[in-house]
Amino acid sequence: MDRPRASCQARCIRKQLAGTEILNIRYPVSAKGSSDEWRKDHQMSAATVVPLRAYVATAVTGAIVRARPQLAGADPVVRRSDRADFQSNAALPLAKGIGVAPNRLAAEIIGALTDRGDAVVADVQASGPGFLNITVTGAAIWAQLAARLGDAQLGVGEPAHGQRIVIDYSAPNVAKEMHVGHLRTTIIGDCLARVFGFLGADVVRANHLGDWGTQFGMLIQFIDEHPEKHWHASDVGPESTVSALDGLYKAARARFDADSAFADRARTRVVALQAGDRETVARWGDIVAESEKAFGAIYDRLGVLLTPDDYAGESFYNPMLPAVTTELLDKGVAVHSDGAVVVLSTQVTGPDDSPAMLMVRKGDGGYGYDSTDLATIRYRITALHADRLLYVTDSRQALHFRLIFEAARRVGWLSDAIAVDHVAYGTILGPDGTPFKTRAGGTVRLMDLLDAAVAAARAVVAEKNPELPATELDTIAEQAGIGAVKYADLSTSRVKDYMFDAARMTAFNGNTGVYLQYAHARVCSILRKADEPGAVRIDTTATLEPAERALLFVLDEYAMILADVAETLEPHRLANYLYELARAFTTFYDTCPVLSVVEPVRSNRIAVCQLTVRTLAHGLELLGIAAPARM
Numbered sequence: 001m002d003r004p005r006a007s008c009q010a011r012c013i014r015k016q017l018a019g020t021e022i023l024n025i026r027y028p029v030s031a032k033g034s035s036d037e038w039r040k041d042h043q044m045s046a047a048t049v050v051p052l053r054a055y056v057a058t059a060v061t062g063a064i065v066r067a068r069p070q071l072a073g074a075d076p077v078v079r080r081s082d083r084a085d086f087q088s089n090a091a092l093p094l095a096k097g098i099g100v101a102p103n104r105l106a107a108e109i110i111g112a113l114t115d116r117g118d119a120v121v122a123d124v125q126a127s128g129p130g131f132l133n134i135t136v137t138g139a140a141i142w143a144q145l146a147a148r149l150g151d152a153q154l155g156v157g158e159p160a161h162g163q164r165i166v167i168d169y170s171a172p173n174v175a176k177e178m179h180v181g182h183l184r185t186t187i188i189g190d191c192l193a194r195v196f197g198f199l200g201a202d203v204v205r206a207n208h209l210g211d212w213g214t215q216f217g218m219l220i221q222f223i224d225e226h227p228e229k230h231w232h233a234s235d236v237g238p239e240s241t242v243s244a245l246d247g248l249y250k251a252a253r254a255r256f257d258a259d260s261a262f263a264d265r266a267r268t269r270v271v272a273l274q275a276g277d278r279e280t281v282a283r284w285g286d287i288v289a290e291s292e293k294a295f296g297a298i299y300d301r302l303g304v305l306l307t308p309d310d311y312a313g314e315s316f317y318n319p320m321l322p323a324v325t326t327e328l329l330d331k332g333v334a335v336h337s338d339g340a341v342v343v344l345s346t347q348v349t350g351p352d353d354s355p356a357m358l359m360v361r362k363g364d365g366g367y368g369y370d371s372t373d374l375a376t377i378r379y380r381i382t383a384l385h386a387d388r389l390l391y392v393t394d395s396r397q398a399l400h401f402r403l404i405f406e407a408a409r410r411v412g413w414l415s416d417a418i419a420v421d422h423v424a425y426g427t428i429l430g431p432d433g434t435p436f437k438t439r440a441g442g443t444v445r446l447m448d449l450l451d452a453a454v455a456a457a458r459a460v461v462a463e464k465n466p467e468l469p470a471t472e473l474d475t476i477a478e479q480a481g482i483g484a485v486k487y488a489d490l491s492t493s494r495v496k497d498y499m500f501d502a503a504r505m506t507a508f509n510g511n512t513g514v515y516l517q518y519a520h521a522r523v524c525s526i527l528r529k530a531d532e533p534g535a536v537r538i539d540t541t542a543t544l545e546p547a548e549r550a551l552l553f554v555l556d557e558y559a560m561i562l563a564d565v566a567e568t569l570e571p572h573r574l575a576n577y578l579y580e581l582a583r584a585f586t587t588f589y590d591t592c593p594v595l596s597v598v599e600p601v602r603s604n605r606i607a608v609c610q611l612t613v614r615t616l617a618h619g620l621e622l623l624g625i626a627a628p629a630r631m
């Protein structure tokens with residue numbers, strides 16, 4: 001389906017603003033992330049409205065080359081600055097490299113930057129040993145606002161267009177309770193799916209359910225022997241199906257260990273399942289389908305994008321395993337070892353100095369987790385033609401994925417044209433600072449955790465806004481509680497552990513989802529009062545108050561932040577950006593009245609509010625968080 005394109009208005013303003021050079025600007029991308037080769041081939045292409053920081057960076061790059069052609073390709077090192085709008089710190093290191101005085105090189109760059117006149121750069125001053133303080137024109141800042149408001153994509157464009165990205169996330173296990181660990185992969189993976197989707201990538205969401213394995217033989221046998229036990233969604237409700245199955249699974253396990261006759265019947269059942277026995281496969285299918293309903297109930301409540309179409313569980317890859325094994329053996333990557341087939345790493349050794357190992361096929365002919373992941377990577381590259389693969393699982397699986405990626409490279413599935421990342425994350429801790437468990441030491445049910453957050457949110461929202469009618473309070477409490485859980489997760493650096501604290505997550509003050517939702521609702525309320533639903537006229541000659549200028553620069557960086565998230569796979573960069581945006585708006589609103597001022601200031605400020613509200617709402621949407629208009 002075609003996405004909305006930049007409107008003519010945005011395109012015209014962009015041209016007017018920048019001449020031709022601006023159209024060729026590429027996003028500066030940070031150096032972290034996947035392989036360099038890949039980055040060269042897939043460099044993020046032009047945004048439709050180039051951020052002023054990127055524009056200035058390109059202008060400085062050009063000036064450096066005009067001043068000293070041998071410095072072509074140098075990093076202009078442009079950042080926001082307290083002393084001017086931007087600062088370039090390039091001259092000092094570059095001057096050292098070519099043996100001239102930093103001040104002299106700085107003066108040359110200033111000359112080259114200002115001698116042609118520039119629609120954006122208003123003033124450049126040298127300071128310190130070769131720093132450049134750069135101020136841009138007010139007209140350029142207002143024009144950016146107009147261009148972004150005039151574009152359905154907020155001027156971000158679709159820099160990831162043409163890339164196919166497979167994101168493996170959520171991946172709970174059938175017949176087992178979804179636990180707090182699955183919460184993180186679900187939230188982080190979904191955010192990345194949203195960001196890449198918005199940037200124009202063709203995103204394939206892969207929910208790699210644990211739906212296959214010998215444990216199902218045991219469970220099926222136990223269920224057959226205990227028809228009196230209820231576990232179907234229609235009997236116990238979709239949110240309890242998996243808990244019921246989890247209980248049955250534990251009972252089956254205990255029976256298996258205690259009763260050798262049952263163990264034998266269970267083993268026969270495993271063989272029957274693998275041989276495709278109709279009745280056994282039907283029972284298995286029933287267990288999978290019921291579990292999927294339960295997962296679906298959680299996904300609905302969390303508001304994640306995953307649908308039944310995204311389920312491609314372990315069983316999906318089962319038929320491919322013999323061919324995967326043969327290919328690995330034929331290409332000399334896998335070897336026979338004591339009747340099993342294994343891949344021995346050439347890069348990683350275990351504690352006893354022997355090579356780390358992937359089990360491709362066990363001695364008894366069975367396949368396991370390693371085998372299936374060899375199949376996922378092969379399938380996603382050779383059948384789905386992915387340009388980029390993400391596996392969102394906890395950090396403890398780092399070695400597993402390292403070995404899978406190494407094997408895939410050796411066998412030739414994975415090349416430098418394809419980027420692959422294990423998107424690892426830390427543990428959710430309980431109030432005592434150890435991995436989150438129930439008081440009895442069991443797994444915390446996701447639904448219970450969400451209920452706790454919603455209850456906490458309900459209390460703070462009701463206190464803040466006692467007039468809210470009960471039904472509206474229910475809706476907002478749900479949005480705020482779920483949003484709080486997601487935001488707490490997404491705003492922490494992904495590799496770190498964090499503590500689940502429902503009260504702190506739902507606070508109205510501080511870096512919380514509720515604070516951002518409230519900031520959004522507040523701008524909505526200003527705009528309701530302004531009663532200017534359509535586009536307002538922006539006067540680009542109007543002067544800018546410092547807080548107004550600061551806010552507009554934050555708004556202008558949205559595309560760069562999203563490029564950064566795509567590059568580093570770190571959603572907290574977006575979360576923290578939105579927090580900074582909300583605070584910049586607060587400072588603006590404290591010092592720049594909107595509704596009570598005369599034209600053209602009033603219209604300009606309404607436009608500032610409009611872009612703030614759209615960027616906040618949009619950013620929250622990319623985090624998967626609702627943005628209610630009232631709170």
Ligand code: ARG
Nearest residue numbers: 168171172173208210373393
């Ligand atoms: N089902 C696994 C678990 O619960 C996660 C699977 C992640 N994806 C993968 N391709 N291995 O830990």
